[in-house]
Amino acid sequence: MPFTMTAAALKIDHLGKRFGATAAVDDLSLEIAPGEIFGLLGPNGAGKSTTINMITGVTRPQTGSVSVFGYDNRRQALIARRLVGVMHQEIVIDHFFTVRQAIRIHVGYYGLPDDPGWRATLIERLGLGPHLAKPLRELSGGMKRRFMIAKAMIHKPRLLILDEPTAGVDIELRRSLWEFVREINGQGTTVLLTTHYLEEAEKMCGRIAIMNRGRLVALEGKETLLNRLGGRRLIVTLAQPLATLPAALAEDRSLLSWDPDHLTFAVAGPGAVGERLRRLALGGLHIADLDMRKPDLEEVFLQLTGNGNHHPAAEP
Amino acid sequence: MTGPLPLPPFQPWLPFLTLLKREVLRFLRVSFQTLLAPVITASLYLFVFGATLGQRISVLEGFSYAQFVIPGLILMGIINNSFANTSTSLFMSRYLGNIVDLLVAPITAPQLILAYTLAAMLRGMLVGAVITLIALGFAPLPWVYPGLGLVMALLSSFLFAQFGLIAAIHANTFDALSMFTNFLLLPLIYFGGVFYPVSILPPFWEGLSRCNPLFYLIDGFRFALLGSGDNPFWLSFGISAAMAGGLFLWAALLIATGYRLRN
Known part of the structure; x- marks a missing residue:
């Protein structure tokens, strides 16, 4: 009805x-x-x-x-x-x-x-x-x-x-x-x-x-x-484990999270992915794999309820 | 354009009838505890006071002790079971949380009270009827005013069904609920003239007993069955009916306002 x-x-x-x-x-x-x-x-x-x-x-x-x-x-x-x-x-x-x-x-x-x-x-x-x-x-x-x-x-x-x-x-x-x-x-x-x-x-x-x-x-x-979080997520799997974050990445506000094997970036706009890869190269990091995906509800939820540690906006 | 949605068909008395059926099924499902146990208890009393002491002592002229005590024992069964039915059922629903099933359903407060009350009265009257049948084996009763006896039995049952609802709402623990039974109901019954006429007590204790509301229920019922009591029937009936009305209003107020039922 x-x-x-x-x-x-x-x-x-x-x-x-x-x-x-x-x-x-x-x-x-x-x-x-x-x-x-x-x-x-x-x-x-x-x-x-x-x-x-x-x-x-x-x-x-x-x-x-x-x-x-x-x-x-x-x-x-x-x-x-x-x-x-x-x-x-x-x-x-x-x-x-x-x-x-x-x-x-x-x-x-x-x-x-x-x-x-x-x-x-x-x-x-x-x-x-x-x-x-x-x-x-x-x-x-x-x-x-x-x-x-x-x-x-x-x-x-x-x-x-x-x-x-x-x-x-x-x-x-x-x-x-x-x-x-x-x-x-x-x-x-x-x-x-x-x-x-x-x-x-x-x-x-x-x-x-x-x-x-x-x-x-x-x-x-x-x-x-x-779409609140903007853009997509670029997940980089590193060829070698990372002990400390290189200076080129430490100040990158699009870096959402990292562990010794993975780096997750928020990327939006033309050239954003290329820029991230250039910085990785500058930092001397070798890439084993790349993955792109949309942000999910969990990320939005964590951000809105104050339980996440996202940067508020992604850099292009 | 917006407006209220057309409503599905609704049978307004069906929620009440369903709750009544649920309440009756509930006590029948545990009938050993709700019907058989009280009958056995009353039978033991009848044996002690009927077959042993009953023929040897007399507290009311013209009647054996067994004849005197039987009306009180019948009413005690009715009162205890009417109270137990509403108090246990509603308290368990609160305790287990399934009271929400009723709170979210389209059932009115009067329907809810009526369903709980009628089921409790049915249980009380069933127990009372069985005790009466057993009692007839111990001593004959004159049945002077059987209609008035039925009225007093129904009134007692109604009154204690309301009291059970009130106890179930006020009690927050099993301990608190058992306090209503052990520290209020039982003393009122035992000091209300089940086992002796209060007129044989010293004046102070007789005066105190006359403040016990149970005294009027028991005395009125005994008057209806034996044709003899401590009070005129109209006084016992009037005080009992007033108490029943008062407790009904109290229970209705608690349930209509959702006291301790809705947050």
């Missing part, structure tokens, strides 16, 4: 929450359009989970507001909750029930009659079939996480929030989960995703917000964000 006639899938307006003296979320505003796969990234303690808890109503904000498809999540809480499915970061399960019972209970909590077709699809896609009769407490960690994904999707939410869905799960589930998320996104479900695996965010998300210490430090399209 197209969403062009609707309000923002998620609108967060000047949201704030403090725990004692610590600002968990500080004046956060952002909008997610219907049909997006949106990434919310940040280091531990950045405020991502608190933000998600405020969206779903588990945590009450001290300032600001949240609306889901035009419905305020406090004044129209019951409607807003029907539209949202959330998979929380922490594994929480109901120890008394089997997988089959728990899934049926969850669809009932959302006021929807059981849809056997959709239930069967979720069970099949998440590989829960052989475990339906098992009590939830007897599932492995990975299976519990699969069950939590099924729980978040069982009422066919319009906005699906996945908080670290692939933490601690095997590669096969990751691959099949992302494939499934793309599929339901293609059918109109908006997705808000947090993950520590930045390559997953890079592959899945159209736009990405980065939070640090409760504040929004970036909110851009993925390509724009990746």
Whole structure:
């Protein structure tokens, strides 16, 4: 179903929450359009989970507001909750029930009659079939996480929030989960995703917000964000290990990092690569191999969250 | 042009019915602990007070001790199990974190209270019914006002279901929760006239016992079954109903405001 006639899938307006003296979320505003796969990234303690808890109503904000498809999540809480499915970061399960019972209970909590077709699809896609009769407490960690994904999707939410869905799960589930998320996104479900695996965010998300210490430090399209660092990366593998950095390179601000065997430069503009190679030759260094690649999200992330030691700009 | 999204179909009472079903399934799943154990405990009391002491002593004119104590034991089973059901279930959900499943679902605070309460009442009344059946083997009861007896049993069950919800929200540890049971509920039950009529106590202790809210529940129930009690029925019923209303409002306030449930 197209969403062009609707309000923002998620609108967060000047949201704030403090725990004692610590600002968990500080004046956060952002909008997610219907049909997006949106990434919310940040280091531990950045405020991502608190933000998600405020969206779903588990945590009450001290300032600001949240609306889901035009419905305020406090004044129209019951409607807003029907539209949202959330998979929380922490594994929480109901120890008394089997997988089959728990899934049926969850669809009932959302006021929807059981849809056997959709239930069967979720069970099949998440590989829960052989475990339906098992009590939830007897599932492995990975299976519990699969069950939590099924729980978040069982009422066919319009906005699906996945908080670290692939933490601690095997590669096969990751691959099949992302494939499934793309599929339901293609059918109109908006997705808000947090993950520590930045390559997953890079592959899945159209736009990405980065939070640090409760504040929004970036909110851009993925390509724009990746272009922030400018140019490409030139990785030089040296023929002989380097003990100390030659003077010709020590003052080169485009040198991002080095170890005895490798040098990594930021290069942008015409002649930049040639200039780097000329300086290497001046320093008497012999090259074993050269590699060129684009900067990845991890570099952008580290720079924006203050955990990297990049030079701010590349020299041509 | 923008506007709210058309909503999917919604059955407004289904979240309530689902939670009620979940709560009933929960106690049935551990029925040895939730149904059988309290019945065995009550049966032991019945054996001690019914088959052994019950025929030899009398504390109420015209009735054996067994006949006197049976209404109290039935109500004790109802009260303990109604309290245990809501307090354990809600506390475990908070402790294990799965309370978030309810907090993010479109279920209203009144629906949530009602579902927890009705499941607790069902468990309490089931235990009470089984104890009653067993008790009939020890001593016959006159069943003077059976309808009023049912009302008092339901009222007691409702009241302690609310108290269980309140305890589960206020307690942050298992120790704190067990304090509600061991240091509040049990003394109130034992000093509330289950095992003796408070009118036989010295005036000071009788006066103190009359401050115990449990006394009115037990006395009203006993009056309904035996036709004799320490208070007129209307007084026992009125005080019990007022307490039930007060505790319901307290529990409703806690749940509606999300106290200790939502951050």
